[in-house]
Amino acid sequence: MKSLNEKQLLVARQEFTSFMSLKGAELSKLKLKTPGAFFKQKMNTTYEALGCVGYHAASKSLTATIHIKRAIGYSGGSVEGTYEYVRFYLDYQDGDGWEDMGVVGVNVNDIPTQKDCSDAPGKPIDYVVELMIEPKREFCSVPNLPLVRAVLSWNTIPEENDPELTKGTYVWSDKKDVQIQIEPRKFFFPDFPLFELDDILSKAIFNPSLSLNQIAQIKPQYSDIIKNAQFKMAPKSLSFSELVKHYKKEKVAPQRFGYSFLKQVSNSPFLSNFKDLSSLFEINNISIAEVLAQLNKLKCNTEYEELICVxxxxxxxxxxxxxxxxxxxxxxxxxxSAGSKEFVSFWVQNDDDCEWTHAGTTTVNVYDIQNVPEDGLFYSAVLPYSFLGLKKDQPKAQILKVRAVLSWSVAPTGMDCVNFGNVVESYIPIQPKTDWSGVGPKLKYVGGISVEKINPSTGLTMANARFDYNALPTKENSGFSGVIVVKGLTNEFEGLKYKIKTTNLNTSEEQYITKRFLLDNDLFSTVDDDGYFTYYGDSSNNSNNILARFSPGTDDKLRITIEHPDDTSYSTVIQMNSTRPKALLTINNYGDCSHFVKGMEISGSFEVAVAFLDYYLLTTTITDANVFEIERGETSKIGEFSVTSSETKNCGSITLKAVPRTIVNSVTMHTGVHDSEIICLKDA
Structure with missing residues (x-):
């Protein structure tokens, strides 16, 4: 097919959603301007493409950078814009093939291209999506280097379990494969004091409310045991002499493996430190003068590592x-061993005065790993950062220029390139300012849903509600179950106090949340003597702005209120739906499943009792059809059914599935419950 020009491509973007949602006669009525054959093509990266894929060990998350290339073609006439989705797969190369890890999305809009402070066009814009995973882990004696496949798709969610892209339609899409390294397990080194920790571990398991610090105070010797375990768990750094021996066969230059030692001395005002290091080099038959001469020639060296996306x-x-x-x-x-660190220092440019602000520095651990693939291993360096002071009053994403400096082993001290590492600049999006009066607290998300997308009367989700975690759509009029995560403004109040109160609107019972809860950075938030929690923001790595986690375990309607000591407050309402859905299937005369004769009518009854039911579906595989739909409905029901069995099949099943409109644990929709019976058929 002939390639489309710029104008035709934009028309194709506008018509894409209609093409995907309609078929046959309905589609022909649209009278599309774009040839239908175009929508059968795959991997068009004119508007968006995958930049980089990596893994962040500290948060156990896969990341993908999405390059947004154009100024228009993303909103489709909608104020809310459209979505870019990335589905991740892992292959541990153990023969089991690709494993679907899940999908995450991000909202994108039409954003006019503006000139930056250097008069350069601010494109592409680099969005990053992150997906938390629980990877398989190995001991440090075995490198764990799985393959990652990322599949990008604009405005359509990539099909589940489709790593070869054979099931779904991937018109505006991209794919990238990389290899990553999963951090090894830290327990059970040869001299780890496991038996000494037996009592402490037992107390921690059976008393989960106790912190390790509290357990250490029970007996004096517990503190010594914990300190000893911490020492044993901490991987050891190799000495200079050990590095010399280690790299003799590998032919790694001394200016590389001795780099951190040389930088420590060069930054020291004491001549004695240099003399000590010089003697150490001489003992190992290395001329420190020659090494320094070689080091001084190095700048922006990317032989070992390179920053490739920001x-x-x-x-x-x-x-x-x-x-x-x-x-x-x-x-x-x-x-x-302790390996070494890659430092990444970020700088953000204020487009008002063109001044650069140092956002901070973060690190990732790297190691010597045999058989690193030719394409390399990919690591993600993540720095939580509050853009609060840079945000403007505008409805869509704001674009800023960012500069990142990579430096191996030693933290960079400025914006320029160092010996080992490089510099990358890009344009990034930041969220618009939150609609907030500036007085009192503010809740942003409850149960994973924006409070603006929860009906204040019913407590159910509204149309176009999405999960804040991954931007995936929810069902309209959904209730909530499991763990309720509360998020709000945290950077604005960091260090101040607040309370979270629940009011049961069915019983009028009120109670305050007092149990400690876990932030995403392994930090527990606890109440003080007055019943207040403390705000933790980005400086505490609470980048998800979590204010509470609790499990109401009710089917009632709740009002969630955040209170400040100055009596200011903010509330929202949610409808809980904690009772397990009921789906019960009964087959008549089922005493012996093998007694059914081929071609006979098989009957039974079913019961569906589900609050906020999305749908129920009764299907069978005992007819000549592959799967035959007996009945579908959208309201709870007690009913009967009958179906004529195949005259050729020997067995099959009848299955009842019921799916509620319920959000589970603030992160996903309920997948439903089912009841199934096996039917065996025999000749007459």
């Missing part, structure tokens, strides 16, 4: 850099 996580307000590790050695030790 973007912003639009959901969590974090800066993300993707690092490519290129060699198998030269990183100060293997997986069982």
């Amino acid at each position: 973007g912003a996580d639009y959901h969590r307000e974090a800066l993300v850099g993707t690092i490519k590790i290129k060699k198998s050695s030269g990183y100060s030790g293997g997986l069982c």
